[in-house]
Amino acid sequence: MTITDVATYMQEVGSKARAASRTLAASNSGQKNLALNSIADFLHDGRKTLMEENQKDLQAGREKGLSEALLDRLALTPGRIDGMAEGLHQIATLPDPVGEIFGMGYRPSGIQVGRMRVPLGVVGIIYESRPNVTADAAALCLKSGNATVLRGGSEAFHSNQAIAACIKQGLEQAGLPEETVQVIETTDRKAVAAMITMPDSIDVIIPRGGKGLIEHISKDARVPVIKHLDGICHVYVDDEADPQKAFDVCLNAKTQRYGTCNTMETLLAHDTIAADFLPLMAQAYWEKGVELRGCDKACAILGEACTPATTEDWDTEYLAPILSIRVVDDMRQAMDHIEEHSSRHTESIITENISKARRFLQEVDSSSVMVNASTRFADGFEYGLGAEIGISTDKFHARGPVGLEGLTSVKFIVLGNGHIRT
Amino acid sequence: MTITDVATYMQEVGSKARAASRTLAASNSGQKNLALNSIADFLHDGRKTLMEENQKDLQAGREKGLSEALLDRLALTPGRIDGMAEGLHQIATLPDPVGEIFGMGYRPSGIQVGRMRVPLGVVGIIYESRPNVTADAAALCLKSGNATVLRGGSEAFHSNQAIAACIKQGLEQAGLPEETVQVIETTDRKAVAAMITMPDSIDVIIPRGGKGLIEHISKDARVPVIKHLDGICHVYVDDEADPQKAFDVCLNAKTQRYGTCNTMETLLAHDTIAADFLPLMAQAYWEKGVELRGCDKACAILGEACTPATTEDWDTEYLAPILSIRVVDDMRQAMDHIEEHSSRHTESIITENISKARRFLQEVDSSSVMVNASTRFADGFEYGLGAEIGISTDKFHARGPVGLEGLTSVKFIVLGNGHIRT
Numbered sequence: 149m150t151i152t153d154v155a156t157y158m159q160e161v162g163s164k165a166r167a168a169s170r171t172l173a174a175s176n177s178g179q180k181n182l183a184l185n186s187i188a189d190f191l192h193d194g195r196k197t198l199m200e201e202n203q204k205d206l207q208a209g210r211e212k213g214l215s216e217a218l219l220d221r222l223a224l225t226p227g228r229i230d231g232m233a234e235g236l237h238q239i240a241t242l243p244d245p246v247g248e249i250f251g252m253g254y255r256p257s258g259i260q261v262g263r264m265r266v267p268l269g270v271v272g273i274i275y276e277s278r279p280n281v282t283a284d285a286a287a288l289c290l291k292s293g294n295a296t297v298l299r300g301g302s303e304a305f306h307s308n309q310a311i312a313a314c315i316k317q318g319l320e321q322a323g324l325p326e327e328t329v330q331v332i333e334t335t336d337r338k339a340v341a342a343m344i345t346m347p348d349s350i351d352v353i354i355p356r357g358g359k360g361l362i363e364h365i366s367k368d369a370r371v372p373v374i375k376h377l378d379g380i381c382h383v384y385v386d387d388e389a390d391p392q393k394a395f396d397v398c399l400n401a402k403t404q405r406y407g408t409c410n411t412m413e414t415l416l417a418h419d420t421i422a423a424d425f426l427p428l429m430a431q432a433y434w435e436k437g438v439e440l441r442g443c444d445k446a447c448a449i450l451g452e453a454c455t456p457a458t459t460e461d462w463d464t465e466y467l468a469p470i471l472s473i474r475v476v477d478d479m480r481q482a483m484d485h486i487e488e489h490s491s492r493h494t495e496s497i498i499t500e501n502i503s504k505a506r507r508f509l510q511e512v513d514s515s516s517v518m519v520n521a522s523t524r525f526a527d528g529f530e531y532g533l534g535a536e537i538g539i540s541t542d543k544f545h546a547r548g549p550v551g552l553e554g555l556t557s558v559k560f561i562v563l564g565n566g567h568i569r570t
Numbered sequence: 571m572t573i574t575d576v577a578t579y580m581q582e583v584g585s586k587a588r589a590a591s592r593t594l595a596a597s598n599s600g601q602k603n604l605a606l607n608s609i610a611d612f613l614h615d616g617r618k619t620l621m622e623e624n625q626k627d628l629q630a631g632r633e634k635g636l637s638e639a640l641l642d643r644l645a646l647t648p649g650r651i652d653g654m655a656e657g658l659h660q661i662a663t664l665p666d667p668v669g670e671i672f673g674m675g676y677r678p679s680g681i682q683v684g685r686m687r688v689p690l691g692v693v694g695i696i697y698e699s700r701p702n703v704t705a706d707a708a709a710l711c712l713k714s715g716n717a718t719v720l721r722g723g724s725e726a727f728h729s730n731q732a733i734a735a736c737i738k739q740g741l742e743q744a745g746l747p748e749e750t751v752q753v754i755e756t757t758d759r760k761a762v763a764a765m766i767t768m769p770d771s772i773d774v775i776i777p778r779g780g781k782g783l784i785e786h787i788s789k790d791a792r793v794p795v796i797k798h799l800d801g802i803c804h805v806y807v808d809d810e811a812d813p814q815k816a817f818d819v820c821l822n823a824k825t826q827r828y829g830t831c832n833t834m835e836t837l838l839a840h841d842t843i844a845a846d847f848l849p850l851m852a853q854a855y856w857e858k859g860v861e862l863r864g865c866d867k868a869c870a871i872l873g874e875a876c877t878p879a880t881t882e883d884w885d886t887e888y889l890a891p892i893l894s895i896r897v898v899d900d901m902r903q904a905m906d907h908i909e910e911h912s913s914r915h916t917e918s919i920i921t922e923n924i925s926k927a928r929r930f931l932q933e934v935d936s937s938s939v940m941v942n943a944s945t946r947f948a949d950g951f952e953y954g955l956g957a958e959i960g961i962s963t964d965k966f967h968a969r970g971p972v973g974l975e976g977l978t979s980v981k982f983i984v985l986g987n988g989h990i991r992t
Contacts, residue, residue: 170909174933196614247932253954259943263951264931268965351965372794372966400990414626426841487592496984509686509983510669511596521681521986529980530991531683532675543690543773544794545967557965560953561931564943566815568822569952 151334157541158342161297162349164327165270169295171325173267177244179322184287187318191283192469194314195229201310202279211301222304232283234309235535239287242534245552246293249561256397260563265556266423267293269351272343274299274365276357277308285313285356286329288537289565290300293554295328297350299343301357302335309333335381354538354550373441374546374554376539378465378491379409381523384482386499387420391428392496393520393570398429401496407467410494410516410526414462416482421500421568422475423449429456438469445475479504486512491539494526515541515548573756580764583719584771586749587692591717593747595689599666601744606709609740610658616736617651623732624701631725643699644726654705654733657957661709664956667974668715670767671983679846682985687978689715693772694765695789698779701729707778708737708751710959714977717750719772723779724757731755737922774970776960795940796968796976798961800887800913801831803945806904806930808921809842813850815942816843820851820909822944823918825858829889831961832905832916832938832948836894838904844897845871852876858890863977867897901926905933912936914963916948935961937970 151157171246172180191198202224209219245265252262270296273285282298289296311441312331319326332339344353344365353373355365383401385394401412417425422445430440430453441457442450454473461472462485476482486495487490496518497508505519516526524547527535533551538545547552573579585636594602595934613620626647631641631749655846667687674684690729693716704720711718722730727894734753754761766775769792776796777787788795807816821833832866844867852875854860863879864872874897883894884907898904908917918940919930938948950958955973962968968976 159763170719173935255954257947257952259947259952264939266935266965269935346578370789390988396988396990397986402587404991498988513592513595513688514690514981516982516984517686518984519986521984522991524991525679525681525986525989526982530676530677530679530681543688547979548982559936560938560948560970562938562940562943562947563927564819564941564947566812566818566920567943567947568818569588569826569944569946 149335154334154336154338155342157334158346159349159544161330161332162270162346165295165330166349168325168327169267169269171330172290172295173246173293175293175463179324180244180290180293181240182286183290183318183322183324184236184240186321187283187287187315187506188233190314190317191229191233191236191311194310195226196306198224198229198307198310198314199226201306205304209215214303218277218303219320221558222279222307224279226493228280232280236287239291239535241276242291242552244291245556255260257567257569258564259567262561264557264561265558267555268555268557270295270297270349271555272297272299272342272350272353272371274343274353274355274357274361274464276301276544277304279304279311281356282308282311282331283315285354285537288535289555290328292552294555297330297332297343299332299340301443305335341368342496344371345561347371372545373444374550375542376409377541378490379411379493380413380463380465380491381410381494382414382416382486382490383412383496383498383523384416384476384479384486385418385421385425386479386497386501386504387418388501389421389498390500391425394425395432397496397498397520397522399432401524402433402438403469404470404522404524406469408524409465410523411467412471412523413464413476414489416474416485417446418478419445419475419477422446426450426473433471436469438471440473442472449475462487464535465491466484483508483511486514490514493539494523496521496523515539573758576758576760577764578763579756580768583728583752583754584692584768587717587719588771590747590749591689591691594717594750595668595713597715597746599603601746602666602712602715603662605712605722605740605744605746606658606662607739608743609705609709610655612736612739613651613655613658613733616732617648620646620651620729620732621648622738623728626728627726634725634727640699640725644701644729646701646729650702652734654702657688657706658709661713661957664713664974666713677989679989680986681989684983685980686983687975690977690979692717692719692771693977694721694772694775694793695760696717696765696775696777696779696783698723698783699726701726701733703778704730704733704753705737707959710957710974711977712750714974716977719752719754719765721754721762728759762787762899763790766793769793778960791895794967795958796962796972797964798831798965801833801915802835802885802887802911802913803832803838803916804838804908804912805834805918805920805945806838806898806901806908807840807843808901808919808923808926809840810878810923810931811843811920812922813847816847817850817854819918819942821854821945823946824855824860824893825891826944826946828891830946831887832945833889834893834945835888836896836911838896838907839868841867841897841899844868848895849874852971853981855893858891860893861891862895864895865897868895871897887913901930905930908934908936915961916940916945917986918943918945937961
């Protein structure tokens with residue numbers, strides 16, 4: 149399909165999405181779950197076609213000289229296709245957030261007032277290479293009653309279109325409009341510019357990709373954006389920390405996975421325990437191959453095991469086996485450091501002192517604040533949200549891991565018996 | 571005070587607000603309530619100065635030829651000053667939303683996960699002539715733990731500065747930073763342009779004023795905006811409506827007050843009952859001096875009492891004793907009309923049929939949806955929010971009447987005992 153007038157095409161996509169969102173808002177959980185399970189079946193049964201279409205993308209990627217890492221993210225294997233299908237089945241089993249009524253109570257006037265959870269409407273997703281996002285994101289939006297407009301990376305164009313075809317079949321099977329999920333059928337970049345400036349058709353944009361993509365979209369958007377920027381996460385080891393818990397958490401928070409946003413990037417150690425604690429930690433990190441960059445005090449304690457940190461280190465999301473370490477005078481200084489350098493994603497304190505824990509929980513302004521736990525827990529699945537469309541580092545609307553509830557809004561409902569205001 | 575470099579001035583205001591917001595987030599309810607009560611006392615005791623400063627604005631307003639209505643909105647009388655003070659005392663008595671912990675529960679990993687309500691940070695308020703907004707808005711933000719940057723209308727400049735002086739005294743009395751509430755000290759319009767493009771310093775903008783102001787701000791803002799556009803509210807009288815309830819609600823929804831956003835602007839009547847119901851209603855409206863504009867069927871029923879509605883009528887927020895009336899075939903057509911013409915503020919159905927009520931509540935996509943109640947109830951006080959900083963016609967973050975909770979965000983909190991992720 150060749151699209152010459154992208155602006156007109158996007159307007160059509162937008163109004164179809166808006167219309168579909170209305171049908172979807174009035175559909176029931178059974179229908180939505182049937183669609184999710186059917187899409188999973190069509191993905192499973194269509195593995196051969198999906199892999200053939202994926203081959204076109206891989207071939208083009210190789211010709212364009214994409215890195216092996218990018219090609220790997222792009223590849224659809226039978227295992228990955230089954231993973232997508234399994235994800236859809238799981239989303240079908242989650243409770244439907246739409247229609248929940250809460251807070252109903254009588255007011256002095258005699259009316260009953262409460263709230264009802266409703267879909268946002270139309271969600272726009274802009275993402276990069278991994279084609280499984282097409283199925284995951286569409287499924288979460290579908291379950292929460294939202295129509296979706298998806299714009300994937302141009303390098304995954306054929307794969308995404310093949311997944312879109314399965315989604316359409318599944319929607320049709322469940323009697324839902326096929327425009328409930330639309331994957332943009334052009335790689336023209338004007339489509340992105342249009343998507344983020346259509347407040348009449350799209351209620352929220354969720355970018356999934358690198359910081360560059362997200363910053364670019366946030367800057368130009370005329371639609372609310374649920375955005376996830378850096379994860380510069382801190383663990384503060386207090387002088388009243390249990391040494392074993394501190395050791396376990398600091399090792400896990402840094403080394404369980406290096407490339408994730410909830411990985412610790414800076415360790416803050418209280419001066420009193422630093423000389424005992426840091427050498428033990430350094431030994432464990434050395435065994436894992438983690439490079440250490442420290443403040444003067446940390447370097448003095450660790451000697452050759454640590455190189456001096458530069459000022460940029462404190463503001464860097466390494467996403468790599470590198471850790472910056474600072475020795476602080478007290479919790480106040482740790483919290484000031486966090487205030488200045490954190491990306492407000494996740495911070496943890498290790499302490500046995502409940503008053504300090506209480507204060508840290510209250511005063512640290514991050515989307516997740518933890519006591520005696522690894523920052524790696526900051527995740528929609530670990531939090532029991534069932535699934536996650538992203539992690540918001542904003543404070544507005546949704547904050548932290550965003551599950552189905554973050555894709556909804558609430559309206560007030562009022563029940564009377566002919567009540568009038570006097 | 572003469573401010574020549576508005577951009578630099580606004581940057582300073584912004585960073586002071588950010589710093590103050592941190593102190594405020596760590597303050598306790600007692601301190602905030604003390605500040606609110608002290609401000610009320612300073613307003614009460616400073617009535618003479620407030621009225622003198624207000625006279626300067628009124629004098630300038632008369633010279634500029636402001637209308638009597640505008641001059642009236644601008645005027646500070648002893649009664650209005652007492653009203654402001656009383657409002658502050660009332661906000662002091664509301665429960666503090668900050669710090670509330672909810673949803674705590676154990677996860678299979680053993681960690682406890684829940685959420686804590688926290689302030690948004692810094693709220694920017696842009697408003698027009700009424701000086702009492704200065705005190706009201708600052709008080710709601712203070713109670714919810716947010717610092718505030720206020721930009722009032724230039725015609726109320728002296729009044730707003732005088733109120734700001736009382737606010738500073740009250741904050742000082744309570745040991746809170748005086749920069750917690752800052753009223754912009756220039757009437758230069760560049761200050762507004764700066765305010766709405768400072769995401770590092772201001773977390774959300776709440777415009778309070780006419781549609782023009784709000785549209786202008788929303789268009790150029792680089793910060794989330796809680797906006798309140800039109801209130802084109804509908805009442806649908808079903809064929810299974812109780813006639814007395816329908817009569818009471820339709821009279822109240824239109825005539826209790828004309829200039830409010832939750833006033834009914836269009837009445838939708840089911841074809842079956844229209845011939846009986848509309849003449850009764852028209853008689854009551856006639857007695858109140860309400861002009862009626864109807865569709866062909868309504869005009870046929872009402873004869874001279876009704877003039878034909880134009881297509882614009884269905885999209886007009888009259889804010890006046892004018893009502894448009896349409897006869898519809900059924901609830902589906904009523905909901906389609908609402909879908910097309912409503913501003914998504916408030917709609918009500920009058921029916922005794924629970925299945926229709928249930929469907930109307932589910933499918934109508936407005937911030938308040940009602941059954942057998944007057945649209946005039948759509949209000950923060952009537953809903954029990956205690957106070958209201960505005961009514962949001964957006965779906966993102968806050969929807970409908972926005973009270974203290976709408977000025978907060980939530981963060982995840984996690985309690986472990988040395989838990990690590992495996």
